[in-house]
Amino acid sequence: MNLLSALPLKVLWVFLFINAISFNFFPSFTTNRLAFLALTIFFILRYRFVFKQKEILLLFFLLSLACYSMVVSVLNIGDTTQFSRLFHFALFSILAPLMLFRMLNNEYEFHLAVVFATIAQIFFVFLTYTSRSFNDVLFSVVLANNNFGESLGRAPGLSSSGGATLSVIISLGAFSIVRLAKFGMSSWHLPVLILICFSNIIVGRTGLILSLFALMMFFTRSRVNMRSMLMFLLLAFVFWLFIADFLIQNEQFLQYTLKWALSGLSGDGTASALLAMGLPKMSISQLLLGTGSVVLPTGLNASGSDIGYVQSIFSLGLIISCLFYSLLFCFLSSYAKGCNDEKFAFFIIFLTFFIEVKEPFIFKYFYVFYVFMSLLLLKRERV
Incomplete structure (x- = not known):
């Protein structure tokens, strides 16, 4: 059974x-x-x-990024949160849909x-x-x-x-x-x-x-x-x-x-709060290569920002963060192209990166899991 x-x-x-x-x-x-x-x-x-080459390569890339994050954290005496995020993202957001798809x-x-x-x-x-x-x-x-x-x-x-x-x-x-x-x-x-x-x-x-x-x-x-x-x-x-x-x-x-609920329609809501959150002061090397920190020893947000992109740049650096988001977009888009509902597929992919402006939803795993699972099934189905 x-x-x-x-x-x-x-x-x-x-x-x-x-x-x-x-x-x-x-x-x-x-x-x-x-x-x-x-x-x-x-x-x-x-x-x-039995996985496709691009799926194996993405998993390898994510695990390599996790190792990079660990090295940066150790060198900067940071925390291991970003390592955990990338590792669990590989398992929950990519590997889980690939297994569930078969079942x-x-x-x-x-x-x-x-x-x-x-x-x-x-x-x-x-x-x-x-x-x-x-x-x-x-x-x-x-x-x-x-x-x-x-x-x-x-x-x-x-x-x-x-x-x-x-x-x-x-x-x-x-x-x-x-x-x-x-x-x-x-x-x-x-x-x-x-x-x-x-x-x-x-x-x-x-x-x-x-x-x-x-x-x-x-x-x-x-x-x-x-x-x-x-x-x-x-x-x-x-x-x-x-x-x-x-x-x-x-x-x-x-x-x-x-x-x-209504404050979201005014300048007193989430939008104004997010606009006030920018990148904290960082050296050029930290901006490019990252600090390795997501959470301070006190439990507070190391970057001081709820924005997912800011947290990633602060932890992984601008270069690796851009590479991560770009490859993830290309990977998901490769499944959307030619599927039986491209408009739906590309819209939920767009939302993946849209809501990252609010919080690091990509590293909460469930949304990318849902998107990738939907894309895999859209490739298979013919309505």
Whole structure:
């Protein structure tokens, strides 16, 4: 029996892998590592490692960069975070899709699993947003690298990250619905897509923007039938009947969440904060070759910037960083060319580098995993 032969197992594996949940009793034991280990064991037992030359070369390049990062860190008495990032990127973002691709039957079942994993997370998003007692129990076990569970201003979900990272994870379900619609419209597609957009209002603006992009793609690429519209209207009625009244009377939504969401449209939001983050003072050699540092001994950000590109340049140097991003773009684009949905393929590749301006999402692994997995399946499928 194939490890992923049943839909519930696919959904569970996708949920554990993309959400990367940590636990208080063993912080380094994350669910994405567990999922990757299970995938690797079953792959070794049932398949042979047969990869294309460009895939082997990229893995070798990434491991070489990891070694370079280690050398720079040792010479500059830095930390090993960038080494860990590159090593795990090679495993989780490149090797995992290559193995999973061999074990899935088609593109449809992958995107269906992503959507159901997203719906499961949305359930926890609303639950953790409305119930402090549930959060007390949940986060006594789950390690939360944020304080959202304390204030309930933003929904932490069943996640160790929350915020922008969780919102982008949720947005993956929106893009999967866009692809599923190409196989045939279903009445549940639009309502779930709207639900994803709404859930990101109380999670993170980055994912909300991506979800709205997906919603626009859905309308421009698909014919919305009457059943979908009726389902949407029914969902809107239920929302107004049960949820809208709760939100209108909910102090945390009015005093924090709504103001926080709307601040993204003004100069007081994330955009202005990012614009204030530039490269810190560095010598010419440090700028070109890197400092080897990502995190200070105090736990603070060594570069002083949330921007993924700035963190990479500060750690790896301008030369290696440009080489890394350029080769990654060329590698992903090589799979997009000639696939059966080039517009979708190149758009999600573009978003890979677009959201890196917000945070180092490339080194959070799940988004490139999703993009590469989608590209591999797009090369195989014919809709």
